[in-house]
Amino acid sequence: MNDRPDPSARTRLIAPATRRGGGRRPVSPPVERASTLLNDDPAAMRDEGHGPVYGIEDLSAARGLRAALADLEGAADAWLVPSGLAAVTVPLTALLRPGDEMLTTDALYGPTRRFLNRHLKPRGVAASFHDPGAAVADILAALTDRTRLLLIESPASLTFELADVPAIAAACRERGVLTVMDNTWAAGLAFRPLAHGVDVSVQAVTKYIAGHSDLLMGSIAVSDPAVGRQISETIEDLGWRVSPDDAWLALRGLRTLPLRYAEQARSSLVVAEWLQTRPEVARVIHPALPGAPGHDLWRRDYTGAASIFGVVMNGGSEAAAHALMSALELFGLGYSWGGFESLITHETGQLAFRRATPALQGELLRLHVGLEDPADLIADLETGLAAWRDAIR
Ligand SMILES: Cc1ncc(COP(=O)(O)O)c(C=O)c1O
Incomplete structure (x- = not known):
């Protein structure tokens, strides 16, 4: 069985902790609990060169976690959201418009399916479902002129069918269909969706990354900055952020x-x-x-x-x-x-x-x-x- 993680990932997840620079400091970043951040003078208040201006932006632990996740995923950037479910719903919210259609597996994680039916459908986005074990050709045949996005969950929930992600991602890219993959099963480690042509790689940090069943979080990683902008603006518009304590625990888990x-x-x-x-x-x-x-x-x-x-x-x-x-x-x-x-x-x-x-x-x-x-x-x-x-x- 080929079950060994990429050996360099082990090192890359730890190396930033011992990186030189910044003077004497603890190995782990501090937990900064803040809504308000104070300034020394009025001119500095809006100056982002001094770091975040308000607690809704990422503080130390979240910044460290985002950087480590982006590295793990081979992504241009990665964002944090308050649950694994939100990691799936944010890209769908960001990338789909009324009149668009999306396609996904019939063996989708239940709450994601509920979001498609209860939230997206009344807002004019129709979802259809392919057989979880369908051949690539059958999945592609189910795309219509209006299909804007294919949501991959592989292995799928409960019955664990796998998708031929590289083939599906390449064909979708050719047709201008965006791909989003729920990669929670591989934890960003055993499979790297972006390297296989997927546009958006999401996972529930809640599971293996946190690893101790004590927090909820999701991550969203992209390689194309234009897709990333739509996602980061949606997170900003929804007003979502993760707590510094949770970010700190997730970063600890990641090591x-x-x-x-x-x-x-x-x-x-x-x-x-x-x-x-x-x-x-x-x-x-x-x-x-x-x-x-x-x-x-x-x-x-x-x-x-x-x-x-x-x-x-x-x-x-x-x-x-x-x-x-x-x-x-x-x-x-x-x-x-x-x-x-x-x-x-x-x-x-x-x-x-x-x-x-x-x-x-x-x-x-x-x-x-x-x-x-x-x-x-x-x-x-x-x-x-x-x-x-x-x-x-
Ligand atoms: C495949 C998959 N994606 C997403 C989630 C959602 O994660 P969370 O519980 O953090 O919302 C789960 C949770 O079980 C899951 O199994």
Whole structure:
């Protein structure tokens, strides 16, 4: 398995902390909590040469985080917004006008889909959805004269289908269609959308970058300054910024991202491969597992994998899924992923919103593997599967 992050990324995420210049200082930037910033004289008040004039602009930690994310993404610039969801909704708000159409996968993250239906649609932007496993030619055939933007989420939510991003991005660019990619799964590390021709790379910093399940944030990275201007003006117009404490925590998380990401990927494969051998389990959907949908694309394009995957059970019921989950002691019952802790969810709601609900052999569980010892996680799952068997007996 080719799961090693680009070695230079590990160094590049740390090097700015020890860079010379600026005199004696702490390794980490200070947390500057401010709305008001004071000046020595009236003439200096509007002078941006002295730094930000008001707290809505980025202070030290946010500036450091933005620079590190731009470097990680290979971007001209990167912006911070208050959630991963906002990282998707801002580019759509910035780049689409009434009368435009957009295309995306039917396996889109649920709240993003809700934004398309509840916010964009009444404002004259129509979204259509392609099959999550569609061939590139079929995706391109679904573009119309009015399609302005293609939103890629790869791997897609819950069923983890991969898209052929380089081919899709190149074809869209030829047709003047902008591409935005939700790259949360790769954390900006295992896949770099901008290097593959995508216009806007977004991710939920909330997940692997923050890494400790204690903050919400999103990032938006671009290589074209003209696209960047539309995005930064939209963030400014909406009045969004992130708190200095959150920016500081995310920057701290970023320093250890490559190590956590690689270790969690390794553990997740140990757990996923074990689950594959279990009679209670019909199918494990992990892009880094041979045979998973999109595994060949993953091998070709990715340098690592996330530690979140789907487990399709052999039949069962909601009660059996709940029995399994209740018996677990190490897997927390909670949404989200990318933190240091293992989590499990039972997926029912989001699949129902799809245009075509996938036919699964049984109940769908989603596992996120954290930094615990995978042998202990497997022992925990053994207990869960025993409870599952009792429940379906
Ligand atoms: C693929 C994907 N994108 C975006 C988000 C949204 O992130 P946040 O929870 O920070 O809004 C999530 C959250 O689960 C996600 O799974």
